[in-house]
Amino acid sequence: MKDTDTNSDYTCYYILNREYFSECFDQTANTTTSFKTYVLAIALATIACVLLISESETYIAWFLLCLSGVELLSIRYKRAWWITRQMISRAAGSKVNIRIDNEGISTQRGDHQQRMFWNDITEINYTEKGFVISHATGNHYLSKSCLDDGALALLNAKV
Structure with missing residues (x-):
């Protein structure tokens, strides 16, 4: 108005509202995916594999492996995750x-x-x-x- x-x-x-947040994300977010985007997920998975192979800290290894999976999901669903976080904030509406x-x-x-x-x-x-x-x-x-x-x-x- x-x-x-x-x-x-x-x-x-x-x-x-959702429309404004969607427009904001679409117009401002860097959505290019390169190797650099996946470095953290790869590093966490590598450390988890080393710990699993050495059989020293299996709980930490499984935790890191799950964390790398969550990181991959956050890369894949970046837009939906960001908009959802904005919609549950106090500012929404x-x-x-x-x-x-x-x-x-x-x-x-x-x-x-x-x-x-x-x-x-x-x-x-x-x-x-x-x-x-x-x-x-x-x-x-x-x-x-x-x-x-x-x-x-x-x-x-x-x-």
Whole structure:
């Protein structure tokens, strides 16, 4: 939903629901799988096999083998696992108010507020459905679905 206060002050909101979390993951997650992705699972399985062959610590060996299996599952079901974790968080279902003005971008959800000043934003990357904003505190995703043309123009001008 959109509300426009002045020509350089835009407010909108979105709901933290499954659709938003899915869009956020799809637009920001690194889903490339390479050998580096599987290093931890391979290392755990190798250590487990060495312990099983030496017959010294079989309980630890089986634990490490199961842990490597869990790691493989987390790689395979990365998207579903991430979205499920977000859906069971306290933030799920909350309304987030966004304000974009000449000073920066501010978000408010309940009693949690965050402000990103334009000077502190290091990079804004465009994605198909939104923006990935790099800031000192990390990366933040902002969906285009709730932004009107004026807010998009202001974001484009600040890049």
